[in-house]
Structure formats: C-alpha cells, structure tokens
Amino acid sequence: MSITSATGELDAWRALPAAQQPEWDDPEEVRAVTAELAQAPPLVFAGECDQLKDRLADVVRGEAFVLQGGDCAETFTGSTADAVRNKLKTLLQMAVVLTYAGSVPVVKIGRMAGQFAKPRSKPVEVRGGVTLPAYRGDAVNGFDFTPESRRNDPRRLLQAYHCSAVTLNLCRAFTKGGYADLRQAHAWNQDFVASSPAGRRYEQLAWEIDRALAFMKACGADPEEFHGVEFYSSHEALLLEYERALTRIDSRSGLPYDVSAHMVWIGERTRALDGAHVEFASRIRNPIGVKLGPTVSADEALALIDRLNPDGEPGRLTFITRMGAGRIRDALPSLIEKVSQNAAPVAWICDPMHGNTFEAPSGHKTRRFDDVVDEVAGFFEVHRALGTHPGGIHIEFTGDDVTECVGGGHEIVEDDLHQRYETACDPRLNRGQSLDLAFMVAEMYRKAR
Numbered sequence: 001m002s003i004t005s006a007t008g009e010l011d012a013w014r015a016l017p018a019a020q021q022p023e024w025d026d027p028e029e030v031r032a033v034t035a036e037l038a039q040a041p042p043l044v045f046a047g048e049c050d051q052l053k054d055r056l057a058d059v060v061r062g063e064a065f066v067l068q069g070g071d072c073a074e075t076f077t078g079s080t081a082d083a084v085r086n087k088l089k090t091l092l093q094m095a096v097v098l099t100y101a102g103s104v105p106v107v108k109i110g111r112m113a114g115q116f117a118k119p120r121s122k123p124v125e126v127r128g129g130v131t132l133p134a135y136r137g138d139a140v141n142g143f144d145f146t147p148e149s150r151r152n153d154p155r156r157l158l159q160a161y162h163c164s165a166v167t168l169n170l171c172r173a174f175t176k177g178g179y180a181d182l183r184q185a186h187a188w189n190q191d192f193v194a195s196s197p198a199g200r201r202y203e204q205l206a207w208e209i210d211r212a213l214a215f216m217k218a219c220g221a222d223p224e225e226f227h228g229v230e231f232y233s234s235h236e237a238l239l240l241e242y243e244r245a246l247t248r249i250d251s252r253s254g255l256p257y258d259v260s261a262h263m264v265w266i267g268e269r270t271r272a273l274d275g276a277h278v279e280f281a282s283r284i285r286n287p288i289g290v291k292l293g294p295t296v297s298a299d300e301a302l303a304l305i306d307r308l309n310p311d312g313e314p315g316r317l318t319f320i321t322r323m324g325a326g327r328i329r330d331a332l333p334s335l336i337e338k339v340s341q342n343a344a345p346v347a348w349i350c351d352p353m354h355g356n357t358f359e360a361p362s363g364h365k366t367r368r369f370d371d372v373v374d375e376v377a378g379f380f381e382v383h384r385a386l387g388t389h390p391g392g393i394h395i396e397f398t399g400d401d402v403t404e405c406v407g408g409g410h411e412i413v414e415d416d417l418h419q420r421y422e423t424a425c426d427p428r429l430n431r432g433q434s435l436d437l438a439f440m441v442a443e444m445y446r447k448a449r
C-alpha cells in the first residue's frame with residue numbers, strides 16, 4: 001500500500017457519522033493541536049502491538065488469560081507516581097493470584113496511560129437548575145461544574161498525550177526495572193497485609209510462590225527470568241481526531257498503527273457498523289477490542305468480525321462482553337455459538353462492570369460486588385457449557401481504598417459510599433475488592449478447565 005493511499009484510507013472515517021465526539025468551538029485550534037500531536041513521538045511501537053497480538057492469539061487458543069483493568073477515567077491530577085504505582089501493584093497482585101491459583105499465563109493490559117475520554121449517556125448535566133455540558137473526560141473538559149471548566153478545550157488533547165507518556169514511562173520502569181520481579185511478591189502487599197482479609201490471603205499465596213521459586217532455583221532455573229513482566233496499555237479509541245493524529249505508518253511493514261496505546265477498543269455506544277469508529281479501527285493494525293452489550297445480535301457480531309478481522313488473524317479481535325449479571329446467561333450463548341460456527345478467531349473477555357451500574361439512594365453511581373462476581377460466574381458457565389475458552393476479564397479498579405462499589409470483604413454498604421467516592425465517572429473496585437475478585441476468578445478458571 002502506498003503512503004498516500006494509506007493516508008486516504010485512514011481518513012475515510014471523516015465522511016461517516018461519529019458518535020460521542022465533543023463539539024469544539026474553534027476548529028482552527030483543533031487543527032493546530034492535532035498537527036502538533038501528529039509530530040509527537042509514538043507512545044508505543046508497532047512491534048509491541050504485534051507482540052500483544054501474539055499474546056492474544058494464545059488467549060484465542062485457550063492458552064492464556066487476559067487481565068485488563070484500571071481507572072474508569074484517568075485524570076491529569078491522578079497521573080502521579082503514587083497513584084500509578086498503586087494501580088500497577090494491584091494489577092500485578094491480581095495477575096499473580098490468577099497465574100498461581102489459576103495456573104494460566106496472564107496477559108496484563110492496563111486500562112491506563114490513555115483512558116482520558118468518556119462516552120456519556122446524556123450530553124448535558126443538570127445540577128440545581130443549572131445545565132452544563134457533561135464531563136467527557138480530562139482529554140475534553142474539566143470535572144468541576146462551572147461553565148469555564150466544562151468548556152471543550154482542544155489543548156487538553158495535548159495534556160492527555162503528555163500524561164499518557166508519563167504514565168506509560170512509569171509503568172515501563174516499574175515492570176522492567178525490578179519492581180515487578182516475582183521475588184517482590186511480598187513487597188507489593190506490605191501496606192495491605194495487616195488491614196485486609198484479601199491481603200492476608202494473598203500473603204499466604206506469596207509464601208507458596210517463594211517456595212515454588214526456591215524449588216525452581218534448586219532445579220537450575222534462572223531467577224532472572226522473573227525479573228520483569230510484559231505490560232501493555234489500552235484505552236477506548238473514542239476521540240477520533242486524537243487517535244488519527246497518533247497513527248503512524250510502521251517503517252518495517254508499511255502498515256498503519258495507532259501508537260497511542262498497544263490495544264484500543266471501541267465502546268458499546270460507538271460500535272455502529274457504518275460508523276466512524278469501526279471504519280477507523282478497521283484501518284489500523286493494533287489489536288482491537290469491541291464492547292458488546294446485551295442488545296447486540298449475533299449477526300452484528302459476525303459483521304464486526306467481517307469489518308475488523310476479515311483475514312481471521314488470531315489476536316486481532318477481542319470481544320469484551322458487558323451484558324449485566326441478569327442477562328449474561330441468556331444473551332451470551334447465541335453470540336458465542338454463531339461466532340464459533342463461523343470458526344472466527346476471537347478472544348472473549350468479560351467486563352462485569354458496565355452492565356451492573358445503578359444509582360444508590362444517595363445519588364452515587366455504584367455497583368454491587370456480588371453482581372460483578374455473578375456476571376463473571378455466568379461468563380464461565382456459558383463458556384463451559386459450550387466448550388469455548390473464557391479468555392479474560394476487563395475491570396475498572398483503583399489501587400486506593402475507595403468506597404465506590406458495595407460489598408466485598410470489607411462489606412461496604414450504600415451508606416458508606418460518600419466516605420471515599422473519588423471516581424471521575426463510574427464506580428471502581430478498590431484494592432481489596434479487586435484481590436477478592438482475582439481469587440474467585442482463579443477458582444472459576446481452575447474449575448472450568
């Protein structure tokens with residue numbers, strides 16, 4: 001493909017309806033910002049995206065499990081060393097639990113280093129009779145409820161890029177520089193072990209891992225093998241101007257990659273077959289996820305496969321189902337059956353968060369930990385019944401001790417939600433709830449095999 005024809009194809013989305021795009025007041029400013037982004041260094045390399053595709057191909061074959069997670073909405077002020085380390089630590093702890101207790105290689109994908117834009121149900125928010133544009137993520141406007149803050153500001157796209165770079169740089173340093181060394185499995189838990197039942201359970205597992213590592217060392221295995229881990233970044237490819245500006249032609253292959261993240265996904269609200277998001281994603285070579293909610297039909301899923309993975313490349317396409325605990329057992333089987341009949345290589349991941357949100361009497365958006373667990377259980381049951389592979393989970397979590405979802409080991413109740421409700425959009429599992437979930441999922445995975 002020539003560079004000129006590749007560029008034309010990469011812009012084909014511009015002629016199609018693009019849902020959930022912010023209205024910017026000054027198109028000239030958007031042009032200036034995207035021109036600057038188009039010159040900015042890539043955040044990831046095409047070869048890394050291909051490596052993730054290989055790992056996801058293992059998932060398709062039933063040989064690995066995906067743990068994808070992080071904030072609902074990252075914020076600029078949250079791009080600090082402490083916050084990033086706490087999230088990463090939680091992800092690493094969950095991955096260790098899944099790898100050890102579930103006996104499966106875990107592909108670690110952060111919902112991190114780029115998750116700065118949010119699709120919204122309503123374009124405006126009303127508070128006390130005042131109507132302002134909805135908050136659409138720090139890449140678009142501010143969270144504070146004032147007209148100045150809620151103005152869509154294209155310069156925020158640059159800040160999103162820089163915060164993504166800082167976050168990814170830290171993640172790379174933590175995961176390659178010794179912090180993620182399996183021999184540190186106790187150290188990640190130090191601040192947690194005394195205060196939480198999940199922390200104590202994890203500590204026991206870390207001792208078992210110590211023994212296993214000592215055994216392997218005694219057998220001659222090289223301990224340096226456990227020094228670092230592979231970590232990949234992902235976010236929703238929502239703001240097409242931003243994603244397009246960060247798309248580059250790979251010098252090795254001449255093919256386009258969106259270098260804003262290793263993997264990007266298309267959301268439930270933007271997956272229209274004739275829409276701009278699917279068109280854009282069909283042109284880039286990254287691994288792509290698509291969220292599928294309870295109203296998706298099997299024919300739509302097949303049409304998405306045709307558009308996004310016509311060559312049947314394993315690892316290219318992941319379906320992230322988010323049906324809700326009450327719907328998954330009815331809605332998922334026919335989807336999987338039809339896709340399997342077509343022999344389409346798809347990785348199936350369960351997002352047990354987005355179909356289980358409700359509003360507490362206090363007005364806080366929340367989720368029940370039990371519903372989250374029940375949706376994952378339904379996901380495993382369906383795959384088990386059909387003989388297909390439950391390929392992973394996609395969750396919203398934070399490494400901090402927030403009170404945003406109810407239930408879990410600490411029994412957070414609706415009256416507690418106000419205590420530490422810090423999310424900029426949807427409720428996240430806190431660290432204890434995340435670890436509890438990892439133990440339960442590991443158990444489900446072991447049984448499913």
Ligand SMILES: O=C[C@H](O)[C@H](O)COP(=O)(O)O
Pocket residue numbers: 072118119120121122354425426
């Ligand atoms: O994270 C997903 C969506 O952006 C979020 O659920 C939308 O929330 P809203 O319904 O409050 O707009």
Ligand SMILES: C=C(OP(=O)(O)O)C(=O)O
Pocket residue numbers: 072119236266267268269291292322354
């Ligand atoms: C918006 C999201 O999810 P969904 O598209 O599934 O609603 C999300 O994961 O942030």
